[in-house]
Each structure stands twice: as C-alpha cells, then as structure tokens.
Amino acid sequence: MIGFIAFSVRRAWQGFWRNAVMSFAATATMILMLLLLSGFWVLQSGLNATLQFVEQKVEVVADVRGSASLDQVNALAAEVRALPEVASVEFVDPEAALARFRARLAEQGREDITQYLDRNPLQGSLEVKLRDAAVFGTVVDVLRNRTDVVSGVKEIQKLVDDVLAITGVLRTAGVIVILLVGLTVLFIIVNTIRLAVVARAEEIEIMRLVGASDGFIRWPFVFEGALVGLIGAGVTLGLLALVAPSLGRLMFDVFTVLPLEFGTLARDLAILVLGAGLGLGVFGSWVSVRSYLIR
C-alpha cells in the first residue's frame, strides 16, 4: 500500500513536470477560477452579514468616533431627537456594543471569540428610529455634518433595498459565472491530463501487458490532477492572504463584518478553496484516464 502510494506520487510528480507548459496552464486557470469563487463567496458573506445587521430594525446608525466626548455625543443626540421625523435616539456605547455582539454570538451558538481580545475593537453608535422610514434625508445630513463626533452614517432602509436587489442578482450571476469557469477549468484539466496520458501511452500499454491493475494506471494521473488542484489552491490562498488586511478593512466599512468574524470567514474560505481545487483536479483526471483502462 505504501509502495503503491509512493509509486503513484512519484509518477504524478514526474508527469506534472514532463508536461510543464500544460500543467502550468491548467494551474493558472485553476487559480483564476478559485479567485473568482473566493470573490463571490466573500461578497455573499458580506451581504449576509449586512442583512443580519439590518434585522435590528434600526433605520439610521451613526458610528461615533472614539475621540468624541460624552457631552458632545449627548448634545448631538438631543439635536437629532428634536427633529420632527425622529421617533427615538439611543446611544450605544462601545461596552454595550460589545455586550450585544457577545449576545449575538451566543444566540448563534458560536464561541465567544471576544475573550481573546485585549481591548474592545468596537465603536459606539447613535441609533435613530424614524416615524416614517421613508424620510431620513435631514437626519442623515445633520449626523453627517458633525464630523467631529460621527465617523460614518448608514442609511438602513436604503441599504435593505439595495442589499436585497444585489443579493438576488449576485446569487444567480455568481452561480452562472462559477459554473462556466468551473466547466472551463474541468475542460482544461481533462485535456492536460489526457495529453499526459497520451504521452505515456506506451508505458500504459506495457503496464497493461505485464498485468498492472487499473489502480496502478489510474492513480498516478489522479494524483497529478490533485497536484494541479493543490498548487492552484495554494497560490490562490497566498494571493488572498496578501489582500486580506485591506479586504478586512473594506468588509468592515462596507458590510459591517467585524474583524473577528473575518477570522472565521477566512477559515471557511480556505477550506472552500482547497476543497474546490482538489475536487476539480481529482475529478478531471479521473474522467480523462477512464478510456485508457482495461476494456
């Protein structure tokens, strides 16, 4: 058994390099597909996080700067409360935000990852409820003008509409694009491996004549496909790791995905990329050697 695996891996390695150009073409296509897949997945997760946030049913949220004093915040809150369309204003300080985040984790049955933090990464916020959800222009303007206190304003109602629209489009477009790219990758991998098989047709013929079983003929090529998948996934994850810091910031700004959640998101993404790469590589080569086995 160990001899069999060693034999297969050695031949897979030789095969990969003997057809280096095609192997690299297959790997590059694989990387492209995995990057696209990752992109869609990140977007999807971001949108889901936003939807969750929206479910709090607060209509306008203003992030409060850490540098703002409590007096400044209270003054602003009073000013907004005085507006006719505003129903209520609540200040959620960073401690309360953390407590709420913990409660949300507990609710979802997830580990309390905040315990590993040495300080609270969350900002305080002013949460505004409106009498009429459709009218929020003035409130947003007032909040936005106070740049000394407020670092950003989210218009939830508008966000809800946008997110629902985008999610719908993305779900279908994403599935279609990933399917198309996946099929292309499959096609390229099948052809790469087929070339490798043809290049070794003589060797395969000899193997069959001396009584090699199907496994000895098939598995080297399957491992070769797996190698393409693994290298593709490795490079993809490397590229993603490079952009992860800026991606994390972007996710937080746009989607309110917290850095903490970004950690689990990255782990899931790594599993997804590895699984998809390996799966495609193995499936592709399995398909392409079938016809060369004993009839």
Add this chain to the structure above:
Amino acid sequence: MTVAPQRPPSIVGNGPAVHAPRQAPPPHPARSVWARILGRPTGSTGDRPLVVMRHVSKVYPNGKVALREVDLGIPEGDFVFLVGPSGAGKSTLIKLLIRDEIATSGDVILDGQNLARIKRRAVPKVRRRIGIVFQDYKLLPQRTVWENVAFALEVTATPSRLIRPAVDRVLAVVGLTGQARQLPATLSGGEQQRTAIARALVHDPRLIIADEPTGNLDPLISWEILQLLLRINELGVTVLMATHNADVVTALRRRVVALEEGRIARDQVGGAYHRED
C-alpha cells in the same frame, strides 16, 4: 505476492543461472536433466491443456474476419510455432490469448479459465501468468535494463524486497547481468529482446507468448533468441511463438500450427515452415 511461486520450483527461483545461449539445440522432447532436477512435469503432454481454443472466430468491428472456427489445444510444456503469411491472423490469435481482444464466438480457455467470462478486474491477474514478447521489444527508453524488468513487478504491487532478487535472477537467466545498468538504446537488438524476455519471465509465468520476436533481428541473433526460448521451455514453461522465420521452424522440427486467412491450415508435430508434400 506475485513473485512467490505457487508451484515449486520456479525457473527464476533456485536454479543455477544459465548463461550464453549459444549451445546446440537440446534434444527433444523436453525431458532434460534440467526438467528432472527442477521436478517440473514437463513432457507430460496431453494430460493438461494449458490453452484450449474451441471454434474461435474473431470479427473486428470493421467487419474484417481475422479468425474462422479455430480449434487449438496446447498442452502444458509444449513448444509451438505459429506460422502463416502476414495478415493470416497470428497476432489476433495472440491478442485473444492475452485477452487484449475478445473472441466474437467460440471459447478461449487459458488454464481452465474462459477468458470471455472472467471479470474485467481479473484480467491483470491472468496477464501476470503469461509472459508476452513482441517484435518491437516495447522497452521504456528512459529506464535501464534492470529498471525495465523491475517495472513489471513494480506496477503489480510486488513488495520491493522481493523485486531485487527476482530481477537479478531473470537477468542471469537471459545472460544480461553485465548490462543491467545500461539503457536500451545502448544495447544490440538481441540484447534488447533478451531484456524483454527477462521482463516476460519475471512474474514466473507458465506460458510465454512471443509475437515475431526475431522479426527485427539478423539470423545469428535470431538463433540466439530461439535458443533462449527453447531453454526456457525446457525449464517447463510453455512457449507459443509466432514467426516468419522459415529456417528456424524447419530446422527445429517442433509442433507447427499454420494459419491461412484465419483458418488453421496445418497442425503438425515435427513440421516444417512450408507444407512438405
């Protein structure tokens, strides 16, 4: 697992290595000192057919009829020449025996097993009991003589500790110990064919099938190869050899099966290449 002989003793086993296949042809029948020393029941022809073909026909998908109603029995220990003009069906008959093709009708039975009935998964095991030799040697150019022979064991799940002694022994049998580390391209045609024969022997087969093994070799080297096959036959291995080489066939007076347009035209013990009448 494939090396461990089921039937003692094996030619690649404990027999002293035989070199230089240049001696005069041994007397027929093959009940030589060797056979008696090794205790293999050679010459017990007739008791136990190793190969049986009954009413075998082969029609290729393109409609070409390559074999018609062939009946053939080869007892264990026999040495059989398969002759006939090009296109007569010799290679087709051989492909049926190694189950590279399946008979269109009739039975092909190897050592009691009907090759049309065995499962696809059992085919490799059947092939390991046959040693196959071709005109074009079919050696891997990037591997040495030793590696070419070892390859047959490597790809059939033989534990590596058994590979070295088995390869060394068959290389001694074919007289290539000194060339073990050379690549095929550096060998003469005869040496390449002996490498292929060593590879065919390394699984310790009961049957060696050679399809025009001397087709690419000059007469002297052809004799060498033939001597080697005869000696392997003396050691108890049944040999079926397709050939065009009339001199060799006529000189040796062994059993000759002649094919013509897919039919057996003649099956004669002690026969010549051409009909003698």
